[in-house]
Amino acid sequence: MRALYWKEVNAFFSNVSGYLILGVFLVSLGLIVWVFPDTAVLEYGFADLEPLFVYTPFVFTFLIPAITMKMIAEEKKTGTWELLMTSPLGIQKIILAKYFASVTLIFVALIPTLVYYYSVVQLGDPVGNIDHASFFGSWIGLLFIGAVFASIGIFSSALTSHQIVAFIWGIFISFLLYFGLTALVQLQVMSPFALFLEEMSLSYHYQSLSRGVIEARNVAYFLTVIILMLGLTGVLIRRR
Amino acid sequence: MLFLAKPFLNLATQIPTFEMSLQINSLTKTYGQQKALDQVSFVAEKGEVLGFLGPNGAGKSTTMKVATGFILPDSGDVLVNGISVLENPKAVSKMIGYLPEHNPLYLDMYIREFLDFIGGLYGMKGNILKTRIEELISLCGLELEANKKIHQLSKGYRQRVGLAKALIHDPEVIILDEPTTGLDPNQLAEIRKLIKNISVNKTLILSTHIMQEVEAICDKVVIINRGKIVASDLLQNLKSDAGKNILLVETEESLDLEWFAHLGEVSFFQNKTNAISLTVVDAVSARKELLQIIQKRTLTLVSIQQQEKNLESIFHQITQN
Numbered sequence: 001m002r003a004l005y006w007k008e009v010n011a012f013f014s015n016v017s018g019y020l021i022l023g024v025f026l027v028s029l030g031l032i033v034w035v036f037p038d039t040a041v042l043e044y045g046f047a048d049l050e051p052l053f054v055y056t057p058f059v060f061t062f063l064i065p066a067i068t069m070k071m072i073a074e075e076k077k078t079g080t081w082e083l084l085m086t087s088p089l090g091i092q093k094i095i096l097a098k099y100f101a102s103v104t105l106i107f108v109a110l111i112p113t114l115v116y117y118y119s120v121v122q123l124g125d126p127v128g129n130i131d132h133a134s135f136f137g138s139w140i141g142l143l144f145i146g147a148v149f150a151s152i153g154i155f156s157s158a159l160t161s162h163q164i165v166a167f168i169w170g171i172f173i174s175f176l177l178y179f180g181l182t183a184l185v186q187l188q189v190m191s192p193f194a195l196f197l198e199e200m201s202l203s204y205h206y207q208s209l210s211r212g213v214i215e216a217r218n219v220a221y222f223l224t225v226i227i228l229m230l231g232l233t234g235v236l237i238r239r240r
Numbered sequence: 241m242l243f244l245a246k247p248f249l250n251l252a253t254q255i256p257t258f259e260m261s262l263q264i265n266s267l268t269k270t271y272g273q274q275k276a277l278d279q280v281s282f283v284a285e286k287g288e289v290l291g292f293l294g295p296n297g298a299g300k301s302t303t304m305k306v307a308t309g310f311i312l313p314d315s316g317d318v319l320v321n322g323i324s325v326l327e328n329p330k331a332v333s334k335m336i337g338y339l340p341e342h343n344p345l346y347l348d349m350y351i352r353e354f355l356d357f358i359g360g361l362y363g364m365k366g367n368i369l370k371t372r373i374e375e376l377i378s379l380c381g382l383e384l385e386a387n388k389k390i391h392q393l394s395k396g397y398r399q400r401v402g403l404a405k406a407l408i409h410d411p412e413v414i415i416l417d418e419p420t421t422g423l424d425p426n427q428l429a430e431i432r433k434l435i436k437n438i439s440v441n442k443t444l445i446l447s448t449h450i451m452q453e454v455e456a457i458c459d460k461v462v463i464i465n466r467g468k469i470v471a472s473d474l475l476q477n478l479k480s481d482a483g484k485n486i487l488l489v490e491t492e493e494s495l496d497l498e499w500f501a502h503l504g505e506v507s508f509f510q511n512k513t514n515a516i517s518l519t520v521v522d523a524v525s526a527r528k529e530l531l532q533i534i535q536k537r538t539l540t541l542v543s544i545q546q547q548e549k550n551l552e553s554i555f556h557q558i559t560q561n
Contacts, residue, residue, distance in 0.1 A: 003360025007346075014348065079344030083405070086308040086338050087361040088330045 001093040004084070008071065008101030025063045025109050029056060033116055047124035048131070049116055053138040053210055057178055057203070060149050065170025067105050068153025069163045071098045076161035095233050099154050106146035133212030141209030144222040148202060149174045151229035158236045178202040261286050261443040262413050267306055267316035276302045277313065278467040289439045291458030292447040295559050299467040300447040301341050304417050308338045320413055334362065337411035341418050343402040347391035351382060351401055354390060355408055362409040376404040380434060396427030403434060413443045420453060432456055451551045465559040478554060485523040486547045489530060490515040492540035499533055519549070
């Protein structure tokens with residue numbers, strides 16, 4: 001399993017497209033947090049990184065399917081899937097190795113945003129005047145969102161042998177789970193299910209984390225979605 | 241202790257039944273309406289190179305994919321050293337080295353990197369893996385190209401990398417799916433030589449649609465056509481048929497098989513009563529005697545045709561019905 005994990009991580013960094021994905025991610029976040037007047041922290045005037053946490057899930061819906069789209073689809077297309085499936089690894093370990101590799105890459109992509117935290121801490125007046133708990137709660141929330149999107153991405157990648165199709169499915173399912181459900185709540189027809197839908201949506205649980213309290217039920221929600229998506233991936237693959 | 245030892249000894253004497261290392265048991269697989277495999281069974285024993293022959297689309301690859309656990313059969317099973325691929329796919333995959341049909345490789349990897357990765361999948365690591373990789377690089381003749389990325393290699397060298405991949409965990413059973421397609425004549429000869437080298441003390445199954453290949457490498461032949469096994473024999477038995485001649489004789493009048501039985505194997509040709517096919521070793525003398533019989537019985541000869549029987553024609557004959 002370790003071999004496959006490292007193969008995936010190395011494949012990402014030995015390829016131009018990997019750096020491109022990371023670069024686009026960091027540049028867009030940098031622009032949103034520091035440059036665009038509507039969202040920039042400097043214009044806002046408060047020692048607060050809210051724009052980072054509001055807009056990163058948007059960027060994630062595109063970035064993460066781009067990382068995960070080739071995980072299974074490309075292997076199927078080139079036939080190397082047969083190499084993995086006929087190795088003693090087993091389906092579970094193949095999926096987990098690819099999943100953990102994706103999560104690692106997302107973690108690596110997020111690490112540079114800690115510099116933003118340091119900057120805002122330094123820019124605060126007095127220095128260090130920032131809601132630390134809220135920042136780290138949100139940051140961990142972002143990691144969870146990333147982990148959930150990664151499981152969705154792996155699932156989408158197992159749906160097809162075309163990377164682009166996997167990419168689009170990944171965006172669609174992530175979008176639906178994060179924004180779609182909350183948007184549906186606002187429909188009049190949906191009012192009887194409003195509470196249920198709200199609690200099913202990713203953004204709801206993400207927002208509770210960003211208050212700075214890591215609650216077990218939120219974590220349980222994220223883990224459930226992840227296990228469900230990876231489980232479904234296994235089912236998809238077994239139906240060969 | 242002696243009492244204990246005895247049953248163990250008995251067990252040990254029974255073990256040779258597992259010597260038959262690959263056993264395919266009545267596999268059936270249907271894709272939609274089409275039966276890709278229909279009760280396919282054969283056995284490959286240790287030290288044997290088995291040629292799995294058939295026209296394109298006959299079910300060769302499907303059989304091999306089932307044997308390696310990549311696809312599941314509708315019914316039937318594959319046993320490797322007595323272990324079922326359906327019940328214990330992991331244990332079986334450790335005993336099988338497999339080169340799939342289109343030789344899928346990670347083109348972005350260096351040869352050593354690729355072999356290192358595959359070794360890792362099979363749970364090998366450290367110095368054991370390193371020495372094994374170097375061993376395979378020299379065994380497969382990859383020394384000159386060893387520092388290249390796989391996408392820089394020619395088809396022949398990629399095939400060598402594929403073979404090295406299949407051999408990395410020193411498997412007892414090696415399954416090669418059309419290992420020589422698309423190679424030029426020199427590469428072909430080299431890869432065949434290589435396959436012959438690696439097959440010592442292993443069970444090797446090799447699929448192909450080229451008869452000469454079977455002649456060059458294999459001990460045993462299994463011929464599959466439209467999902468069914470149509471012939472399964474030692475190569476020498478099939479070959480003993482080769483070199484013989486077939487005389488097709490047609491007359492106006494009905495014939496009796498007994499008149500010709502002393503000349504060789506005889507049967508009615510295409511269910512006609514006035515035409516026979518006669519398989520003989522010496523065509524010249526058989527033709528003389530045949531004409532004498534026809535004269536004696538005052539039959540009217542329509543035609544005599546002579547065909548030589550070689551492995552190629554046997555293959556055609558078996559797979560075109």
